[in-house]
Amino acid sequence: MNQIPDRFDHATAAGQITEAWDKARCGHAEVNPDRKPFTIVIPPPNVTGALHLGHGLNNTLQDIVIRTRRMQGYEALWMPGTDHAGIATQAVVERRLKEQENLSRHDIGREGLVERIWQWKDQYEKRILGQLKRMGCSCDWERTRFTLDDRCATAVRATFYDLFSKKLIYRGKRLVNWDTFLQTAVSNDEVENVTKKGHFWHVYYPVLDPKPGEPERVEIATTRPETMLGDTAVAVHPDPAAALDKIEAELRQKRSEASQKDQADIDSELETLAQRRESMLPQLIQLRDMALDGRKLMLPLVNREIPLIADVWAKPEVGSGCVKITPAHDPNDYEVGLRAELPMINILEPDGTLNRDGGQYEGMTIPAARKAVVADLENLDLLGDIEDRDIELPHSDRSKTPIEPFLANQWFVAMDELAQSAMDAVSSDKVEIFPERYRKGYLDWLGEKRDWPVSRQLWWGHRIPIWSRTGLAESEAQQMVQQLESLADDTGSISHRVDSTEDGTHHVFVCLRNEDDPREAKLESIGFTRDPDVLDTWFSSALWPHSTLGWPNETKELEYFYPTSTLITSRDIITLWVARMVLMGLNNVGDIPFRQVFIHPKILDGNGETMSKSKGNGVDPIDVIDKFGPDALRFGLARLATDTQDVRMPVQYECPHCDKLIDQTKKNRSLPRIDCPACEKPFSTQWAETEADKSLPRGLVVSERFETARNFVNKLWNAARFSLMNMDGYQPQSVDVSTLPLEDRWLLSRLATVTKQVTEGVEHYRYAEVTRTLYDFAWDEFCSFYVEIAKPRLAEEQQRPIVQSMMAHGLDTLLRLLHPTMPFVTEAIWEGLAGAAPQRGVPEPVAAANFAMIAPWPESNQSDYNESIEQQFAEFQEVIGAIRKIRASQNIAPRETVPVAIRCSPEAQSRLQPMKAYFAGLAGADVIELGPDAKAFETDAPLALTSIEIEVHVDLEKFIDVDAELSRLEKLLSQLVKQITGKQQKLGNENFVSRAPAEVVDRERESLGDLQRQHESVQGDIERLRTKSKAS
RNA sequence: GGGCGAUUAGCUCAGUUGGUUAGAGCGCCACGUUGACAUCGUGGAGGUCACAGAUUCGAAUUCUGUAUCGCCCA
Incomplete structure (x- = not known):
């Protein structure tokens, strides 16, 4: 018996194969003028946690491309690395610190915390890289980078310095989204809105010295009454009548286009509006006049005089028509504040408690202050109705706590020119985005040209290289500038700017280009202090394509591998990351970072939700690999990657005791342990934290959707097993294709077609199509027909050598085409084939490469393509199908041979004649008559194939x-x-x-x-x- | 509120420029272990292509509207 097991033992083989590749440095790329470069930089996974299936998909798709290109003879570099993910990682480590040791970051200090995060990073970086390796990712591991490593730090400093010197970086007071838990500003992109039940409080502010006929107080309404402490105005619309007219006109327009049903609703809205016009408009006009007259209100509780102003932000159609203005704590009010030049009073400490400007409420938390303010207003009889209302409240994506709009000093990157350059790159197709529909989002987002706030009040990240002295008198500032100029040398590595403020003081900011510049100490000795903040994590990610290649040094790698060839990523970071890489690449290197961008779908769980750590529905690709193997994981993911649809993937826990599959639900997906409903024994999950839970055997999280792929791996393995078992006596030989029988020429023709389809498919990122083509060809054509036909032929001495050559060639081509998708099983078979047929190929055998991974990509040989042969073969397949149908309908046992007559034209007869012998193996049929004169049987089962004008008759004498x-x-x-x-x-x-x-x-x-x-x-x-x- | 996408078999998804009877895998039914593979083989059942209109000789495919779901941006 043969020695080849009938299953591919991926658990043993994968490690050995990886080791062999590493040893041969198959994934390593060097500057090589003899080859064209092909480069991909990995979207660096966050070191926040381990990878899930979404990363599995992303990296599989990249590996398919890079392996294909490598085989095509490019110097293929896949640059690996990880991202420090500033706020996300710090949040995770801080939360653990709190949970496990009840310590805050202030308890252990900046250095202490950063050290903890480095430990975390080391642990997760190792895990992530391990996951990528087990998936078979053919990165150049020798080049692995981290967004916070020295090389990236150098690039960040150089970029920051450059932008600072160009005056594209400035400091501004801006209303930011403040996370009171993490005590940092978070970007809009890190904020999610959550709808919660809340109240709408109506409050009265007294009018100062009302004239006769004027109201004594104005009514405003708010969902956040405590912010009144920071109010600096109340606004009323400058032209309430016109505003109402406009709304009415819009409603009438809408009504004329609306359906009958909706018209009724609009009518009632119009009615309300009319009433409002009657009851409120006169008073609003009066208030407006008072505002223009410069009248003031008394802000209760703090007893501050605030102006009544006219501003379009006040909506005459809702509430009282008046709105309180809190510029320091509301984005809209902030805009009003800028327009009306109002003071901006910040009432909050960074930790979310009230500061001195909160008066008697100083020190209270926001909820406490809210309660107290409401109670005090009520005592003063200044509180009106309280409505229940659903309120959309921004929450921090990271800490899950409510965001407070907060006025703070931040560093900004001016986006105008930079954004424009990145827009031009895409509109001119220098950077192509696939699928094309994502272009719009990219261009729209950049088109807003909103300045980019880059400072984060965190400790984990690239510290901002700015030293500052603030609050200087003009003369002091001038003196400072002189001192700075004396520090300048000819390397252009120190730059400064002076900002003057409203209160007449001056700020001097100095930026140093290089790390460990001795002038740091000098600066500090003359009173400068370094900015404590760090940069937005996307600042360093934006440099990734060139920083990893050595920029700002003019390295040979940068010269050769940049611009990179393609970027493969998920759609949610097109703006945050892709757009910023383009503009930074253009600014720093003067060239686009990549020529193409492919956006792939997302993997959702069974409920259609995206996989994420915080939801607990992420699946570790390692679980899938353990159960199904790395090739099945990859093939399974790739065949789901179409360009229209996100992928829904219901997942199950597999009980380690009884193998029962338990659907993952919203309820059980974040449990640290689960009791199996079948065998009732407990098992742990990836969330196990306690020692007791961890000591339980772990249940894998898997999906049945990988079974198809696992079965395909098995099918391929066994097709190879059959081929290898029949290679005895194989001799390499030249083959004269023109003399080959139909089945061999059919195989060559199909190989040519499939090769072409797969090659083009990979080049256009049509992964689902590529995998389907390969699956169908390997299974339904190579296995079901070629191998089946080969069985009788191998027994014939004359045919055996040619069949061996063809089988070796067919398998060899198939392995190479499948290798980028299924690297391990193809490599394992490749090795087996090397033993049996080290030289192979049709028409001329050549020595095979040492590894499938570095074998040349198959060429589609167009002279092998022959449409009439494919048609001829299809005809044969149809006849086989007809016989099988008749057999099945009669329940004829497979071992029985049935007599068959085939009536057809003389032409069809000559086309089918050469295949006559194979009806036995494929359909259990003995073809006793073939041609125009073939007759039906006495006890006949006929089936007419009208499209090809063939009648199939089966003799049912014995079986009827x-x-x-x-x-x-x-x-x-x-x-x-x-x-x-x-x-x-x-x-x-x-x-x-x-x-x-x-x-x-x-x-x-x-x-x-x-x-x-x-x-x-x-x-x-x-x-x-x-x-x-x-x-x- | 604006933009993008989706809705096809019990489930998860394909479906080219509009043109015979709309496909695959899983699941289901029947039969089958003959030396590559039961992670297999052969056959079968199963669809008003979300709904309503329009264009067309002809629509899953084009257009409009509606509903539902998802994502992004305000």
């Missing part, structure tokens, strides 16, 4: 089951009747006949004729069978 046969024929008849009726109707339609192209009409007529003849014949068969069964 009259009822079964009658029911088969009757079913066939009813199908035919249905089709004939349809066609007759179509052809009876004068419009169709006269207006459709003649070609289409002819085709319909022809096929109607076929169907009618078939109908007649089936009817005859039924008659005969009935008569016969009566007679017997």
